[in-house]
Amino acid sequence: MKNLIIAALLLPTMLLAHDYTVGGLQIIHPAAGATAPTAQTGAGYFQILNNGDAADSLIEVIADFPRVMIHTTEMDGDIARMVHVDSVEIPAGETVTFAPGGLHVMFMGLNGDPFEVGEKFDAVLVFENAGNVPVVFYVEDITDLSDHSNH
Template structure:
């Protein structure tokens, strides 16, 4: 694990059956020198990419980025509508209440293994209201 980097509250977005992609969010606290998150991997998906949302002529677009900057003594938020880790080609639907594995790799060669809980997340811009139910009743 990177000496001064701590990952807080990681979670993956639950998916409906047949939905091929998901995203992972978290807070990364860096108490030391500036570093960068340069790669992530998980057995839950065929491809894992670092992504950012950018404004392109007034439209929000997702794009893959090479790294997520972690400035010295900072907290970086990976959240819906912003920086996130994309899971592409899921091996199975991500069910609320389950968890997936993830490895984060930093530019100093260190890595951190995470167990990431899967949670229902309202899509950005959906506002408040009742989430749609796609499955078993509790």
């Protein structure tokens, strides 16, 4: 990840909430959880507010990893399972939260380059109506309750 750090942003990340507004959508604080050194996957989170009059859908996330997917977490008895979702609707007037234990973006194929606190990386959130929204994920110390060992 080191080549993706944005050198200009050297301020303490914990103090900086960041957000992006496009049309009626507001994307709040994209953040990814720091991973173990050998992790193959990392997870990203944010909130999306839809202040507009029409629903929109997050249909894809693009970033510089071998594979990026939108997942949700479903409970199968006591076992949390990852389920791939094709799109996430953001209804008008509502907020959708990506958070540990629920919806998340899965960055796959870290291949020995783990997410470390303080790093940042670029991504593009692709919405059906709002189009491509470039964002920066901040890597933070986020407790991930879900088990990512099997994908």
